[in-house]
Amino acid sequence: MARIIEPRCPRCGAPLPIQSGIDVVTCQYCGARSLVDRGRKPTTAPVPQGMHVVRVAPPSSNAAGIIVMSVVIAMVVVGAAAGAFLLRASGPSRGGSAPLLLGPNMYFSGRPMLADVNGDGAPDVVGKSNIPAGEEWIAAYDGRNGKPIWRTAALTKDAASHEARRAVAFDRVISIDALGKVQAYDLRTGTPSWSTLLGEKASRVCQGDGVIVVETVDDVKHGLDPATGARRELAKGAACKVVPSSNQDEAPGFRLVSWSEFDELGLPRSSDIEGMSANNALIPSGPGPRFMLGSRSKGSRVGMVAAVDDKKKVLWTTVVPGVDPLTTRTTGVETGAYQGGFLVIPYDMKDHADGTRLACFEAATGKRLWDVQIHKKSQVSSGISISANDVFFASWTALYVFSLKTGERRYMIGTEF
Structure with missing residues (x-):
């Protein structure tokens, strides 16, 4: 014995x-x-x-x-x-293959993906979680309160790497590792559905007409059947809908572009807006203004944003920080999110101990609606997503959720660094 x-x-x-x-x-x-x-x-x-x-x-x-x-x-x-x-979701575990871990030793990492997991009509959160210096997995959390719904088994090293891609398409959560292996999970339960090999690293996932489309780094598009993973032929030039994913430069409702695409998209050039230098732009998918992101062109590079119409006319410009601009990091604005007439932009304070803040603007007028402290922790960002009611901001180790209308913090998933 x-x-x-x-x-x-x-x-x-x-x-x-x-x-x-x-x-x-x-x-x-x-x-x-x-x-x-x-x-x-x-x-x-x-x-x-x-x-x-x-x-x-x-x-x-x-x-x-x-x-x-x-x-x-x-x-x-x-x-x-x-x-x-260990904390299990209320009721029996709905197919998750491992206990649901939610406590002082769990991190939320990676961009939050929004999808209705539990069927209540409201968006829930799907994303990568991990134990510090330990195993990583994909998990789903109730969007109303952050309570866990399911989690997968531990990811392999290649599925957890920075070269891996994750997305939600149809009723599947798609995980593509750095070796081109696709693993699909059921969106409702987190149980494995099917797997297949691409033969190349993935760069993007989108949703075609009844088919999951995976674009690989060699510019090839692979059609996969959502139910079985079987290969499907793609029609030439067929449209592909943006889906929630780990990619930082696009989300349902908007995409982020760099200055190199300004001419192609009919945007003002980097130095065309008076008093501002724009390096990035946020393009909503529907009608309305487009938003130039950057910094003040003279003096300290304080973060700025400008709205322009489809004729390149500037509708409004404003400084992003709602606090003394010189107490913030003067590196300009690089990212943001848009939903239903609301533009939200995170920005860092100059002193790391003062953390990161989040500003919300009325898209039509540039009016500042609220400006709140996200945290006073690590300034490493893992991505931002937005729904009709909430803003989801992921740091290195935690996900912070705020009301889109008021800026009130609703809950947090993970552990503050």
């Missing part, structure tokens, strides 16, 4: 039942991996990056007593700790 020793995880303090003969142990709550040091002999070998060391006593003649006591303690403590670290 194996001897059980019950030390604690160096990162989160959860119990670590360690069997004899095991040299590496993984915490079942926070995912931290630790080397097991039984003190038999000294070692000068370096500890691998990201790992801890757990020191336990070597076996002794009191093993029988230790076995019984340790097993009892472990069962009690593990049961209590599980309640503190």
